[in-house]
Structure formats: C-alpha cells, structure tokens
Amino acid sequence: MRKSRTEYSTKNTTVAILARIVAILAGFMTRVVFTHTLSQEYVGINGLFSDILNVLALSELGAGTAITYALYQPVSEENVEKQKSLMKMFRDIYLIVAVIVFAGGMLVIPFMGVLIKNQPQIEHLILIYLLYLVNSVLSYLAVYKRTLIDAHQLSYIGVLYHTLALILQNLLQIFILIETRNFILYILAAILCTFFNNIAISSRADQMYPYLKEKDIQKLPVQEKKVIYQNIRAMLMHKLGSVVVNNTDNLLLSSLVGIVSNSIYSNYYLIIGSIRQVLNQMFQGIAASVGNLGVEEDQERVKKIFEASFFIGQWVFGMAAICIFEIIDVFAGFCFGENYVFTRDITFVLCLNFYLTGMRQATIVFRESLGIFWYDRYRPLAEAIINLASSIFLGIHMGTAGIFLGTAVSTVTTSLWLEPYMLYKHCLQSSSAMYFMRYGLYASVTLFVWFWVDFFCRSITGNPWIICIERLAISLVVTNLAYLVLYHRMKEFQLLKEKGKSILEQK
Numbered sequence: 001m002r003k004s005r006t007e008y009s010t011k012n013t014t015v016a017i018l019a020r021i022v023a024i025l026a027g028f029m030t031r032v033v034f035t036h037t038l039s040q041e042y043v044g045i046n047g048l049f050s051d052i053l054n055v056l057a058l059s060e061l062g063a064g065t066a067i068t069y070a071l072y073q074p075v076s077e078e079n080v081e082k083q084k085s086l087m088k089m090f091r092d093i094y095l096i097v098a099v100i101v102f103a104g105g106m107l108v109i110p111f112m113g114v115l116i117k118n119q120p121q122i123e124h125l126i127l128i129y130l131l132y133l134v135n136s137v138l139s140y141l142a143v144y145k146r147t148l149i150d151a152h153q154l155s156y157i158g159v160l161y162h163t164l165a166l167i168l169q170n171l172l173q174i175f176i177l178i179e180t181r182n183f184i185l186y187i188l189a190a191i192l193c194t195f196f197n198n199i200a201i202s203s204r205a206d207q208m209y210p211y212l213k214e215k216d217i218q219k220l221p222v223q224e225k226k227v228i229y230q231n232i233r234a235m236l237m238h239k240l241g242s243v244v245v246n247n248t249d250n251l252l253l254s255s256l257v258g259i260v261s262n263s264i265y266s267n268y269y270l271i272i273g274s275i276r277q278v279l280n281q282m283f284q285g286i287a288a289s290v291g292n293l294g295v296e297e298d299q300e301r302v303k304k305i306f307e308a309s310f311f312i313g314q315w316v317f318g319m320a321a322i323c324i325f326e327i328i329d330v331f332a333g334f335c336f337g338e339n340y341v342f343t344r345d346i347t348f349v350l351c352l353n354f355y356l357t358g359m360r361q362a363t364i365v366f367r368e369s370l371g372i373f374w375y376d377r378y379r380p381l382a383e384a385i386i387n388l389a390s391s392i393f394l395g396i397h398m399g400t401a402g403i404f405l406g407t408a409v410s411t412v413t414t415s416l417w418l419e420p421y422m423l424y425k426h427c428l429q430s431s432s433a434m435y436f437m438r439y440g441l442y443a444s445v446t447l448f449v450w451f452w453v454d455f456f457c458r459s460i461t462g463n464p465w466i467i468c469i470e471r472l473a474i475s476l477v478v479t480n481l482a483y484l485v486l487y488h489r490m491k492e493f494q495l496l497k498e499k500g501k502s503i504l505e506q507k
Contacts, residue, residue: 011156012153012154012155012156012159012284013281013282014156015156015159015160016155016156016159016281016284017278017281017282019156019159019160019162019163020159020163020274020277020278020281021278022163022167023162023163023166023167023170024274024277024278026166026167026170026171027166027170027270027274028270028271028274029170029174030170030173030174030177031267031270032335032336033173033174033177033178034173034177034186035267035336035337035340037177037178037181038177038181038183041122041263042122042183045122045125045128049128049129049132064147065231065235065368065373066228066231066232066234066235066373067086067089067090067093067147067228067232068147068150068151069231069368069369069370069371069373070086070224070227070228070231071083071086071147071148071151072151072369074086075151075152080211081218083148083209083211084211084212084214084217084218085217085218085219085220086220086228087144087145087147087148087212088217089220089225089228090144090147091144093232094140094141094144095140095141097140098137098140098141101133101136101137101140102133102137105129105133105136105137106133108129109126109129112125112126112129122183124184127184128183128184128187131184131187131188131191132187134191135187135190135191135194138191138194138195138198139194139198141198145201145202145205145206145212146158146201146205148205148209148212149201149204149205149208155284157204158201161197161200161201161204162197162201164197165193165194165196165197165200166193168193168196169189169190169192169193169194172189172192172193173186173189173190176189230374231371231373231374233377234373234374234377235368235373237377237378237380237381238373238376238377238379238380242380249265249269249391249403249404249407252391252392252395252403253265253400253403256392256395256396256403263340264339264340264341264342265342265400267332267336267340268328268332268342268347268350271324271328271331271332272324272328272350272351272354275320275324275354276354276357276358279316279317279320279358279361280361282312282313282316282361283309283313283361283362283364283365284365290305290365290366290369290370299427299428299429299430302366302370302427302428303428303430304495306362306363306366306423306428307435307438307492308492308495308496308499309362309365309366310362310363310435310438310492311438311442311487311490311492311493311496312492312496313358313359313361313362314358314359314439314442314446315483315487316358317354317355317358317359317361318355318358318442318445318446318449318479318483319475319476319479319480319483320354320358321351321352321354321355321358321446321450322351322446322449322450322453322454322475322479323472323475323476323479324351324354325347325348325351325450325454326453326454326457326471326472326474326475327467327468327471327472327475328347328351329341329342329344329347330464330467330468330471331464331468333464334464334465334468342400343401345401346400346401346404349401349404349405349408350404352408353404353407353408353411355446356408356411356412356416357411359416359439359442359443360411360415360416360419363419363420363423364419366423366427367419367422367423367427370423370427372422372423372426372427375422375425375426376418376419376422379414379415379418379419380414382414383410383411383413383414383415384410386409386410386413386414387406387407387409387410388406389406390405390406390409390410391403391404391405391406391407391410392406393406394406394409417436420432420435420436420439445482445483445486448482449478449479449482449483452478453474453475453478453479456474456478457470457471457474457475460474
C-alpha cells in the first residue's frame with residue numbers, strides 16, 4: 001500500500017534530523033580532538049581547502065536538482081523506461097563533473113600562495129590539498145544513484161548510509177589524531193569512508209531498482225534533453241550565488257585577514273553550520289513530497305502547504321538564531337580555547353546571516369522541487385557579484401565582521417525578495433504581497449524577542465557550562481512562549497496543528 005506524502009515526509013524528516021544530530025556530535029568530538037592535537041594553521045587549512053573544493057563542486061550543482069525534478073513525474077507514473085534513461089544521463093553527467101573538478105582542482109595549485117596570506121609552515125601542503133581533491137572527486141562516482149532513491153520519497157535510506165560512513169570516519173580520525181597526530185592519515189580515513197559509502201549506496205540502489213543494471217536503455221527525446229539541459233544551466237547559475245555566498249568567506253578571510261582568523265571561523269562554522277544542517281533536514285525531508293505535490297495537486301493546495309512551511313521555518317530558524325547568539329561565544333571558548341572566540345559584533349553578523357538563510361529554506365525547496373529554475377537565472381550572478389564586492393570592500397575597512405556583513409548585503413538585495421516573487425508569479429500564480437507582509441511581521445517579532453532574551457541572558461555569569469545551560473533555557477522558553485502567544489491564531493499554525501494531530505493518530 002502506497003504511503004501518503006505526509007507519512008513519507010515525516011519518516012524522511014525524522015530520520016534525517018536524528019541522523020544529522022548523531023553525525024554532528026561525532027564530528028564535533030573530532031573537531032575538539034583536532035584543535036587540541038594540531039595547530040591553528042591545520043584548522044585553518046582544513047576550512048580553506050574544503051571551501052576551495054566546494055567552489056569547484058559548482059560544476060555539479062545544477063545537474064543534481066534538475067535531474068531529480070525530471071524524475072518526479074516518471075516515478076509518480078511508474079514509468080521505468082524513462083527512469084532508466086534519466087539515470088544514464090545522470091551517470092554520464094557525473095563522470096564529466098568528476099573530470100572537471102579534478103582538472104579545476106589541479107589548476108588551483110599554482111595560486112596557492114595568493115589564496116593563503118602568511119603561508120603557514122606545514123609540511124607536504126600540496127600533498128594534503130591533493131588528498132582533499134581526491135576525496136571530492138570520489139564523492140561523484142556511483143553515489144549519483146542515491147538520487148533515484150530520493151525521488152521515490154525514500155531519502156532516509158541514503159541519509160542512514162551517509163551517516164554511518166561519517167560516524168566510522170570520525171572514529172577513525174579521532175583514533176589517528178590521538179595516536180599519531182598525522183594530518184595525512186586523518187585525510188586518508190575520510191577518503192576510505194567516502195569510497196565505501198559510494199559502493200554501499202550504489203549496491204542498495206541496484207537491489208531496490210534492478211532495472212538500473214539493464215543495458216537496453218532508450219534515448220531521451222531531443223526536446224526532453226533540451227529542457228533538462230536548460231534547467232541544468234539555470235540551476236548552475238542559481239547555485240553559483242549559493243556557493244559564492246556560503247563558501248568564499250574562508251577564502252577572503254585567509255587572503256585579507258590571515259589563516260588564524262580563518263581557523264576561528266572554521267570552528268564557528270562547524271557549530272552554526274551543524275545546526276543549520278539539522279534544521280534544513282526538515283525541508284530536505286519534504287523535497288520529494290513537494291515534487292509529488294506539484295505533479296498531483298492544484299496550485300491552491302501547493303500555496304497552502306508552502307505558506308505553512310514558511311511559517312514553521314521562520315519559527316525554528318528565529319529561535320535557533322537567538323539561541324546561537326546567546327551561547328556560542330561561551331561554548332567556543334570552553335571547548336576550543338579563548339583564542340578561538342570572536343568578538344560579539346562578529347557573532348551577531350554570523351547569526352544574522354544564519355537567520356536570513358533560514359528564512360529562505362521553504363522558498364528554496366519549493367522552487368527547486370517544482371522546477372522554477374529558469375525565470376530568475378541571472379539573479380545568482382548579481383548576488384555573487386554583490387557578495388564579492390561588498391565582502392571585499394567591507395573586509396578591507398572593517399576586517400572580519402565586514403566580510404560576513406557582505407554576505408547579508410548580497411542576500412537582502414537579491415535572494416530575499418526575488419526568489420519568493422518568482423515562485424508566486426510562475427508557480428503559485430498569485431500576488432506575493434502577503435508573503436512580504438508576513439516576512440516583515442516575522443522578522444519584527446523575532447528582533448523584538450531577541451532584544452528581550454539578550455537583556456535577560458547578559459546578567460548570567462559564572463561557570464561556562466552553567467552559563468550555556470541557563471542562557472539556552474531562557475532563549476528557548478521566552479522565544480517559544482512569545483511565538484505561541486503571538487501566532488497561535490494564525491491559519492498556518494492551525495494547519496500545522498492539524499497535521500501534527502493526524503500523524504499522532506496514525507501512530
């Protein structure tokens with residue numbers, strides 16, 4: 001018996017969140033061991049090389065989303081031949097991507113001195129970078145089959161495999177750091193786990209969908225290939241903005257400020273990025289169901305679900321931003337050392353960026369799952385240019401805080417308003433005015449609550465753990481009570497309440 005979209009979404013989201021929390025805790029323990037066994041320079045290099053390869057991964061980012069969107073209809077219609085054709089196309093694209101990433105990674109080597117200001121005295125620096133590159137290239141081989149599993153609304157399977165591989169990787173890396181303090185062995189452990197994860201998920205996909213191994217594969221019609229390639233080009237530009245906004249801060253910090261500031265940011269990024277990943281799972285878990293929703297339901301139903309998703313997104317990301325701001329400095333100082341703590345103004349800008357990005361998650365998932373790629377394809381280019389220009393200008397004049405503030409500037413001037421405008425215009429086919437009114441209401445309420453939470457939290461002093469626990473308790477209680485009082489009569493709240501009751505009744 002086929003499950004409902006709500007059941008699929010609930011299972012995918014629940015497993016994804018729990019798995020991500022486990023993986024984050026394992027990763028955090030590894031980072032603590034890392035910072036206590038290796039120097040700040042190694043911490044900075046780890047973040048820098050990861051960002052370089054994230055930028056190079058831009059060559060893939062259009063294909064994954066576009067092919068997944070193309071799979072929703074044949075999966076819904078149980079059209080096996082079309083699924084086979086699309087997966088062959090996906091495999092060929094990913095092989096090309098692997099070659100491009102490797103070639104692009106090699107071209108970065110001559111410019112290493114430019115990217116790293118005050119280059120640290122680290123032995124075998126180029127070899128270390130090459131190992132990072134190999135790990136990145138391996139991630140594109142075989143694992144593309146996970147896309148088909150996701151399109152069948154079974155993304156929790158891929159999440160479990162990935163999480164198990166990460167846990168194994170972290171255990172190996174902790175052992176290596178404690179026993180040898182050898183950074184090269186540390187990276188080799190990651191490569192090994194990436195390889196086995198790819199093999200495992202590929203084998204599972206072959207078992208679930210035996211037709212993936214069939215050789216008689218029909219060619220896609222020219223017009224369908226043309227539409228897919230058009231969507232890939234559009235998504236490539238969309239992801240360009242995302243990569244520049246989210247993955248160039250380490251590069252700018254390294255070149256404008258220095259590798260030490262880069263190492264501090266790497267720890268903050270680990271904490272903030274981990275929380276963001278957990279919360280994003282709520283939306284990634286519903287992505288395939290949203291794609292199915294767009295195929296089978298009318299626009300009014302899609303609009304209703306989107307607005308409810310936006311509502312819950314602003315709630316959890318607003319609450320999380322407040323909690324992070326109140327405890328992250330104390331937490332980072334206790335776990336990594338006082339020399340790994342940013343000033344409060346820098347922390348505020350990081351939390352502001354976290355909030356702005358979180359407010360976009362519902363729009364991003366619906367836009368990608370419903371195939372709204374083409375209409376605002378030039379927006380990411382403008383966002384990338386504004387981000388780089390403002391981050392460099394503000395970074396020169398304000399230092400670290402200016403680099404992060406440039407990210408907020410680019411988001412507010414482009415994605416914040418253009419993404420939802422295009423979604424309402426081309427998919428929901430209604431005015432976006434009410435969306436922006438709600439956005440203003442949500443942001444105003446969050447800033448008001450944030451002010452009072454900070455007022456109460458500043459008076460708490462003493463043991464770092466006591467400070468974190470008490471501030472977290474105040475942040476959670478005050479924020480949720482305020483939201484509950486102010487929002488409990490809204491239609492979005494009532495819809496989510498009804499969905500929650502129906503899920504509990506099914507249990």
